[in-house]
Amino acid sequence: MNPGPRAARPPHFDVDRLIDDRRIRIVVTCGSGGVGKTTTAAAIALRAAERGRKAVVLTIDPARRLAQSMGLSELDNTPRAVKGVDGEAGGSLDAMMLDMKRTFDEVVEEHTTPERARQIRANPFYQALSSSFAGTQEYMAMEKLGQLRARPDWDLIVVDTPPSRSALDFLDAPERLGSFLDGRLIRLLGGTARAGGRTYLKVLHAGFNVVTSTLTKILGGELLKDVSTFVNALDTMFGGFRERAEQTYALLKRPETAFIVVAAPEHDALREASYFVDRLSRDAMPLAGLLLNRVHASGAAGIGAEQAVAAAERLESASDEDHVLTAALLRLHADRLKLATRDERIGERFSTTHPDVPVTRIPALAGDVHDLDGLRQIGALFDAG
């Protein structure tokens, strides 16, 4: 660590070196909402493909136009070739959008008979579970990642993470859902309806009937009946949910995986990034670096912000029509310098508390990105950052 008064410049995060490294098989982009995670994932995958990797990008919830630009007009849960990718270096790019319900159906089908799978799919509790339970999206994103990794078609998988309440949910939610599905509570809920609570009364301590009758009161008998049918149909799968979650979690810990934390120069986004970086390091997970998006920069004109404002004021007060334009340009320049200084300061603060995390800065673009050229342009900035 550098104890000096000024924050040391953090090590440079070389994105190209990362995607050129054939040992890297999985890249995960994570960070809080609104920082350009999905666009970054797509730009990384495209750049990797055009540098010779056989890449696939798994997106969770892309903006409509970005999805269209990659040919993802339908959500069919299968990777499709992206058109317009330069394959000269021998690479290719496939893209897919996660359909969590369908992925869940696939998991069920794989583990039980067609008859049982049909029963499960018709169960109201399963329908809620597979479409609206918190954590299902994260669980299924991990599940899909595991499936893609098991196929020989690609040598690089880029995963975008779901837009959760917290970036940590991507790591925690699958395990949470897995434990719930394999746990005591769901069996209790199922058993309550089946045996009117008596089965468990025998086994568990006294006073338990209060609990089961409370559950019935809170949730209603109908739900408990649904859960019970679900639990019965699912019997063959118990123990499997948690195990699957743990397997993908282990995959994420391997050195072939690289996490890229994406942030914008905003306090909230960087605070979230800090939490995530700390968590990765605590769990010994491979962090490649921080990608700081939309950083304002200003060229050196040798004119400081305050100097520019003072000069603009002088020109304006002289009420000389000839200098209205120059005064406006000086005010623009001052605004830009202020933004640049602020972004710099916020970035430095992160690096002071995380001096070992490599950082690359992507300058703010004037326009929005919604086609392959735009993604390419961002990819080219990885190098410059």
Add this chain to the structure above:
Amino acid sequence: MGDWEGVRLHVVTGKGGTGKTTVAGALAMALAAGGRRVLVAEVEERQGLAQLFDVPPLSYEERRVASAPGGGEVYALAIDAREAMHEYLAMFYRLGRAGRALDKLGFVDFATTIAPGLRDVLLTGKAYEATRRRTADHHTYDAVVLDAPPTGRVVRFLDVTTSVSSLARVGPINRQANSITDLIHSPRTAVHVVTLLEDMPVQETADAVADLQAAHIPVGAVVVNQVRPPHLAARSLPAARRGRLDHEAVLAGLRAAGLPATDAVVALLTREAADHAERTALEKTQRALVDDLGRPVYELPRIADGIDPTALYELADALAEQGAV
């Protein structure tokens, strides 16, 4: 009188990164001005309000965080699903041991982190309770501002009956959800959407407005945040965009201001002006899309040095001037 007379619950949403927490804080401040009492609540465990008002982290307890001009008071609360669950169980079931057993079994975890909608019922339920709470013969709070989840999740968050009914079709949770639904679908609620004049936030705003309307949830205003000062006169924009500003005039201006007047400096300023003009053109297109939504629009200036309590007063003033309160 402002645009939202009679509204007791102001919900603020927006795409991530648009500054919805800041706007929620400024709105609370504006609503409290003139001696009223307003509660602003967050639900995502981010401690965004504590940062905003520059106070220690908030707990599940309403705390006074600021005074508004004219003797008003702003209270803040971080709604925590677990605490709300315990409060709920205690209120309805007077649970002692059974409550602890439920906790041990993982039921509270299930209800607060996994079950769809239950968490949202608990969170919106607390806001619902605050809007109805009375002290003596009047409402405890004149208004409640809810810093809600981002646009992508807000309809599901507010439309609690739909999400809960997939799980609990009868019972007390269902009844609780129904009372919340009544409030949220009534004219006593307004959902304001915060955006920036950029492609994706505006697109999400349009989607959210359409989704809210489809769900019959009253849409409030669209707040355009972080608006930059124009600086460059409209008539200069086309030339600026093409990088064809009057080189000699700028040189002369720099000389007159006593600044280094070199071609390099003019070139840099011209490039910055081109960027600015391009962004302005994009913003104009986006602004037209915002206007097409047919909602009242408020603009808030970009605060270059970052948000602090002083800046919050400024933003609250801007909202008041534009008729928000």
